[in-house]
Amino acid sequence: MAENKVVHAAQRAAFSVAIDAAIKAVRGKGTEHMAEEAVKLINLAEPLLSKRYKASAFDAARKFVQDPNGKWMEYAYRAINEIDPHILKMNVLNLGYEGMFSGYNYVMELRKKYDCNMPWILLFDPTASCNLHCKGCWAAEYGKTLNLTYEEMDKLVTEGEELGIHWYMCTGGEPMCRKNDLLKLAAAHQSSVFHLFTNGTLIDEEFCKEVQKVGNMAFFISIEGIGDATDDRRGKGVFDKVMHAMDLMQKYGLLYGTSICYTSQNYKAVTSDEFIDMLISHGVRFNWYFHYMPIGDGANVDLML
Secondary structure (H helix, E strand, C coil): CCHHHHHHHHHHHHHHHHHHHHHHCCCCCHHHHHHHHHHHHHHHHHHHHHCCHHHHHHHHHHHHHCCCHHHHHCCCCCCHHHHHHHHHHHHHEEEHHHHHHHHHHHHHHHHHHHHCCCCCCCEECCEEECCCCCCCCHHHHHCCEEEHHHHHHHHHHHHHHHHCCEEEEEEHHHCCCCCCCHHHHHHHCCCCCCEEEECCCEEEEEEHHHHHHCCCEEEEEECCCCCCCHHHCCCCCCCHHHHHHHHHHHHHHCCCCEECCCCCCCCCHHHHHHHCCCHCCCCCCEEEEECCCCCCCCCCCCHCC
16 A cells, blocks of 8 residues: 555656646747647556557547647647646646546546445535525525535545545535635645536635635536526626626636536527637636526426427
8 A cells, every 4th residue: 555655646746747847838838839748648647547548549649639730739728828827737637647547547446346336526515505596596495504514524525535536526505605615625635626616706806816826626607698698597797796706717817617507598698609709708618518407396497498
C-alpha cells in the first residue's frame, strides 16, 4: 500500500508539472504550441489507461491533437487563455488524473474485488433549502430545512476518496446556500473536484475570489433562455442576476457551464444559435440539458415536450 502511495504521488507530480508546462507554453501564444504539450499529456496517460484502451486509440489521439485548426484544439486554446491557470490546472489534474485515470482504475479494482457496482462519481445535496421557487422543481416537494453538516460532508468525501472517488457534484436545493462550507470542503480536499448545480443568484465577487484560491470548483448555472424565458420559470429579475454572476465569474477566470431545463415552451430558444452565442460570449464552457419533469399534484404537464 505504501508503494502504491509513492507511485501515485510521483504520477500526480508528473501530471502537475506537465499541465503547468502546457498552460505556460500556450497561454498568450499560438495554437502551434498546443500539439507538442497535448502529446506529452497523452503519453503520460497511456500507461495508466492501457488496460482500458488499445494502443491504436492513443495513436489516434496523438494524430487528433496535431490538427491546429480542429474545433477541439480551438476550444482548448480559448480555455487555456481565458480560465484562471490555477483553476484550470486543479480541474484538469483532479478530474483528469485523479478522477478518470488513477481513481477510476482503483474503482475498477474494487468493483472486481467486492463484486459491487461502485461509483466513480458521487452526487450529494448539501441542503434542501433554496432562495428561489422555480416551476417544476422537485426541491420544492421535500423538507427545506434538511441539511448535511460540514462534518457529514467531510466524512462523505474522505471515505469517497479512499475508494478512488474524486468527482463530487452538489445539487439541492441550492448548494450556494452553503457556500462557505463548500469552500471549506474544497480547500480540505485538494485532490478532488466539486461541481455545483446552482441558480447563480448567490454568486458574488468575494465568492469568486475564494473560488480562485481553492481552484478545484466548477459550476452548472441554471438558465432557461434569454430574458423572460428564464424569469417566467425562476422569478422576475433572475436572468439579470445570472448574467451578472457570469460576468463576475468570467472576470475571475472561473470554470462554469449551464444547467438547462428544456420544456415545450423554450426548447427552440435554448437550442438557437443566438442563445448559444450569448452563452459563449459570457464565458460558458459547457451546457447540460435535462427535460422538464412534472412533480406533485397540480404540476404543469403543458410544459412537457
